[in-house]
Amino acid sequence: MKFQKKFGQTKPRVPTASLPDIIFMMLLFFMVTTTIKVFDVKVRYILPEAAAIEKIENKRLISYIWVGKDGRIQIDDNIVQLDDIIDIMYRKRQENPNVIVSLRIDRDSKMGIVIDIQQRLRKADALRINYSTLQKL
């Protein structure tokens, strides 16, 4: 009788009081790392496919140009004319000298428009480009 167990009277429990804090911390992490920058794409396009593709490491450097099936060109949120590209890209390059221009061009486009855009990018001195493609399986 003397040697009564001291412990084991109460059920052992994992303290869950700090669980919400842990979850909130994870939540904050996701909220901070998420870059919500969705463009309203107004042109319809299907990207071509390629096998030897690489990822662009720094997403913040990218500026997009879309070219749709109908040949319309979109930069940021606006449909632009071919000759506007020089000014727009020049301004972008001043803000961010290392800008990478990602060209999201429809697979059925003709090279004519691609050449025209490239010539204007060269004039604007935005020389780093990336032909956006899907992974060929």
Add this chain to the structure above:
Amino acid sequence: MFRRRKRAEAEIPSASMADIAFELMIFFLVATTFDVDTGIGLVLPPAAETTEQVKVKQSDIAKLLVNAAGEVLLDGELITVQQIRELIKNKIKANPKLIVSIKTDRETNYSRYIEVLDELKLAYNDLREEYSLKTFGKSYKDLTRDQQEEVKKEIPIRISIAEPEEVK
């Protein structure tokens, strides 16, 4: 007699707090789109007026022409897209200073151009792989960043976009 009854301390039940937080987190997890931009990178030549013309020996240039019908001509010879990889690889092995110049017609299909560019990149990737296996005994993707840079320096991608004839 009228002793005030002792009130229980007011408390917000926090047992479900974790569930609420979980739900929020699931929402963010689902809503987040990690759309990584993938593609074929290239550096355009500077505008023609601003730079002086650099003379390159004719023998150091491989001319790749894609015409309106999607046919590929390498130095004037008609080849298929699948042949590009091997032919270019052999050419670069024979002459490491080789510059591949791509020229397209205005009517060429964009997807055909990407196919050709893809084959070229594959050829360069093969060469880099071979080089890293030979010098480091490891696959290119298993190398450290510095080693990868070294391989890149050793086998640079020299793709040139030829000056187009007509621009709108």
